Amino acid sequence: MIPYFYNRAPEKKCLLRILPLAFIFLLFINTHAFGAEHKYTIYFYNPETNINNFASLKKEFDLYLSQFGGYQFQPFSEREMFEKLIANKKDGIFIISSWHYKKLKERIPIEPVMVAIAKNKPTCRRIFSTNRTIDDIKLLTGMNVASASSEDYTKSVLVQMFGENNGSIATSIKILSVPKDIDALMSVGFGMADGAITTDNSLAKLAAINRKLHDKLKQLLISDETLLPIVAIPKLRDENHLKLTKIIKDMETAVEGKNKLNMLGFEGWKTLNESEKEYLGE
Amino acid sequence: MNTNKNNQINKFPMLSALLHNQNKKHIFPAIFAILFIFLPCSTNTSFSDTTENVLIINSDMSIKNYSLAHTGFKSVIPNPKGEIDLGNKWKDEAELEKMIQKSNPAIIYCIGIKAYLFSHKLAKDTTLIFSSIINWRRLTMEENTYGISSELLPSMQLMMYRYLFPKTSKIGVLYSKEYNEEWMQLARDDAKDIGISLVGMPINKKTNIRSALKKLLKNVDAVWLTSDPLVLSKTDSVRNIFQQCDTANIPVFTYSEAFIDAGATLVISADIPTIGKQAARLTLDLLSRQKKKERVNIPAGSHISINLKKVEKNNLLLNTEALDSVNQIIQ
Structure with missing residues (x-):
């Protein structure tokens, strides 16, 4: 028996013919969607910057990575959640700060392969700027300091800057967490904070934008040089880990890729040399 | 303890x-x-x-910005003495007064105007800290009132603009002489420090905004739409400003996310969670009896949204290195 709608119009016959095809197509899409749950992932967490544009970052990176296949980007804002989630993950690579890497590598079998480049170098220093000249370190006790890094990280930088003997002064400092380094510097310049911890690169940016404000700030203490964030991959790796590493490495060669890296505050990557590996405790 | x-x-x-x-x-x-x-x-x-001896009163937690300020505050003070959400329903004043008395806080953090007005009326002797209130200067403030304003300094906005668009140096502003003459003068001086020439077009109640803007557009690379009460007095005039700028292919940068859909190229506003954190820091300082020079602080964090389609259409030269400062990209 011919279904009644077959007699109604030729386009309906056509519809019936394409239904099985549509069903197969949907099955195909669904298989891929299922596969999408197992995409290899770039896990990103950087306590050195208070990046809070996660929605834009994820969207932009996912769009960029999609042209290379089943890869995705997953940024994190909280260290605890990041560490908990990646503990048993073998399906991705990590962009993390060198400070965090040194802590993570004891627990997770990963190894560093590349380091980020900004202003043509793979390192930066943290600078403690204040709104006035301070001669006695004790006067810093209880000061309000703006920082775009996590509180943990900022305190560790302060302890390193002040020296172990003045650890109690470092811990007495009250951290005001702000979204960006430039906000931290403006906070000092315009009186919302007494001091700021930022990178030397950010101070250079401020000098380019507003020389008068830059000159108003007093650079009180400078940290040791630290490596910029690194790319680490699992020790037990497969072809996809290596492919994804190469995709990240090549981002700087394409305009689109470079723009995405700029969103993280980097210009490109370089392979780690021996002294940099040594710095990371390798 | x-x-x-x-x-x-x-x-x-x-x-x-x-x-x-x-x-x-x-x-x-x-x-x-x-x-x-x-x-x-x-x-x-x-x-x-x-527990810190502070009570949070939120005008309405279902409003995103109020909720963000609340969360920001609690990231610094996770266990306040109490939290009240006034919500969108009517709250009985007597009931609220009882709740405040029962909590007996040293400080009340008021998020939004409703929370502030209630607290000011019902707990006059308690130290109040407000945030998320537009134009706080109109508030009746006591000796023990502190706050975080919602507006970034003009110099902060201009600096961020300069950072993102280093080649755009002539910016036009419509402003009312009645309300913003002094503000304009300060902004002009700040702009000079960063190599921007701010071109002001004064208006009054009788000015035809369309023709004033037409004149201004001939002479500038971008328009800065500020929260001037005369410029923003009518929805139609705001719509016309965006239309005129779009026709002339001149970018509009402004202070509120609400203008993104209207066609703003760049929005530089205060970062709300940072405002909450600042209020919490202020609370801790006051609880430890630290004296404050300023009773109302300026927001310390910025939130930037950029419309890349508009950037391209307006032929603006974007400093891509500054993209790490952008919170929201629209394409």
Whole structure:
């Protein structure tokens, strides 16, 4: 028996013919969607910057990575959640700060392969700027300091800057967490904070934008040089880990890729040399 | 507080000794009696140990910006003494007054105008800290009122603009002489420091905004739409400003996310969670009896949204290195 709608119009016959095809197509899409749950992932967490544009970052990176296949980007804002989630993950690579890497590598079998480049170098220093000249370190006790890094990280930088003997002064400092380094510097310049911890690169940016404000700030203490964030991959790796590493490495060669890296505050990557590996405790 | 804790720890060996010396049949009544004595004491200790003497009153938690300020505050002070959400329903004043009295806070953090007005009326002697209030200068403020304003300094906005678009140097502003003459002068001076020439077009109630803007557009690379009450007095005039700028292919940068859909190229606003954190820092400073020079602080964090389609259409040269400062990209 011919279904009644077959007699109604030729386009309906056509519809019936394409239904099985549509069903197969949907099955195909669904298989891929299922596969999408197992995409290899770039896990990103950087306590050195208070990046809070996660929605834009994820969207932009996912769009960029999609042209290379089943890869995705997953940024994190909280260290605890990041560490908990990646503990048993073998399906991705990590962009993390060198400070965090040194802590993570004891627990997770990963190894560093590349380091980020900004202003043509793979390192930066943290600078403690204040709104006035301070001669006695004790006067810093209880000061309000703006920082775009996590509180943990900022305190560790302060302890390193002040020296172990003045650890109690470092811990007495009250951290005001702000979204960006430039906000931290403006906070000092315009009186919302007494001091700021930022990178030397950010101070250079401020000098380019507003020389008068830059000159108003007093650079009180400078940290040791630290490596910029690194790319680490699992020790037990497969072809996809290596492919994804190469995709990240090549981002700087394409305009689109470079723009995405700029969103993280980097210009490109370089392979780690021996002294940099040594710095990371390798 | 620590002394209390130590006292309690020292009492636990007594508990153990007591249990050993008791006959078995007396054990359960003894445990019950001891729990009865110590439990309320330990609850009190843990309460005061972790709680700051501040009450949060939120005008309406369902409003995103109010909720963000609340969360920001609690990231610094996770256990306030109490939290009240006025919500969108009518709250009985007597009931609210009772809640405040019961909580008896040293400080009330008021998020939004409704929370502030209630607190100001019902708890006049309590120190108030406000945030998320547009144009706080119109508020009646007591000696013990502090706050975080919602508006970034003009110099902060201009600096971020300069950072993102280093080649755009002539920016036009429509402003009312009546409200913003002084503001304009300060902004002009700040702009000079960063190599921007701010071109002001004064208006008054009788000015035809369309023709004033037409004149301005001939002479500038971008328009800065500020929160001037005369410029923004009518929805239609705001729509016309965006239309005129779009026709002339001149970018509009402004202070509120609300203008993104209207066609703003760049929005530089205060970062709301940072405002909450600043209010919490202020609370802690006041609780530790630190004197404050400024009663109302400027927001320390910025939030930037950029429409890349518009950037391209307006032929703007974007400093891509500054993209790490952008919170929201629209393409």
